Amino acid sequence: MKYTDLAIIGGGPAGLCSAISAASSGAKVLLIDRNEKLGGQLIKQTHMFFGSEKQYASKRGFNISEILLDKLNDYKENVEILNNTTVLGLYEDGVITATKDEKYVKIKPKATIIATGASEKVLAFPNNDLPGIYGAGAVQTLMNVYGIRPGKKVLMIGAGNIGLIVSYQLMQAGVEVVGIIDAAPKIGGYLVHASKVRRMGVPILTRYTVKEAIGNDTLEKVVISKLDENWNPIEGTEEVIETDVMCISVGLSPLAELLQQAGCKMMYVPELGGIAPLRNENYETTVDSIFVAGDVAGVEEASSAMVEGYLTGLCAAEKIGFKHENYLELKKDYRNQLEALRSGPVGTKIRSGINKVMGV
């Protein structure tokens, strides 16, 4: 059994910032990620980020993860990184089980932060399991991390920010994007992204859905059809699109299995992407000393994941006896940053979701 003050599961922006914050408070931190390289979703993001200066706006995603790793390195005497380690279980007594390089390990921390991020949703239609139909994040990993094209042509499903950004990145990688379709009546993502892909000749069709996929062993064709006001397919509007890749980008849902296993109370909150944990203002769940941060607490974005990470790391360290010398000041600053990120009409949905999990 391995003992530590704080275990952090997931090394994306939320996990990295939690680690920085807790280690700077004086706690010994064990940061666990199943990948070789830390950074979570950031390592495959080649575009410049939105948000404010404090959350590294206008830097590219993969650069942000390098900045955070550098920052973490300042506290290296307090941080141990377990990469290539998949957490398998979280038990009532707080014990974490994992496999590292094919070996089984057990970890007993005083507190745990779960920062496992989110997973891509799937879409139901006939033959949706054909090879060639991939999650947008998967395509991004393939092309931006490994430098491999997913295929010759791509049909993108979903005109949210991820669908728009990945379409643009596909074209940068030399892949033809035959179109972007979305069931909603309006484009969900930022208009700057939409205009950029439209200018490059990619049609964006709203109120369209996938009727079926066709192919023998792999994807060959996709049948799309128009939707009426009630989201029902309109007969006779079908179009056949020849393509070897279809990218599904219809949203993410929290990767919350470990929380469920640990007995944390959960709630279905569509505004947060699916089943999310109930938590208090310090991001502690209903199970003592189990905290959450980032997309697993509710799907949002990297900027809020980072600030949540800093805040949660600070609070979790305090809980187990490592109070940062500027605890109150920092806490207030992080809270204000989160409030600013979630302000205005864009934040309406997320604010409503958060109220639900906090029982407000």
Next chain:
Amino acid sequence: MRIDKHPILEFQRGKKIKFIFDGKEIEAFQGETIAAALHAAGVKVLGKSIFKHRPRGFYCAIGNCSSCFMVVNGEPNVRTCVTMVEDGMVVENQNGKGEIL
């Protein structure tokens, strides 16, 4: 299907290695996953589903969804989207549930 020129990224590929897929030798680079290396070689079908034997490819590429299970060096249920390819590795399609014992 490897990308040579990219406006933003430079790909530093590892050492060239070879592995066996269904009896054939395939070239790959150290530091890529098995699924990525196979995809670069044009292989999209990684296995067959348990009940209806439908073709399976990867879906999430982050080790979550189980769609990329293959038999690697005789061991079934290997998540090839997060497992790195190695020189001399023997990789096979997995048909249905793999048998561990």
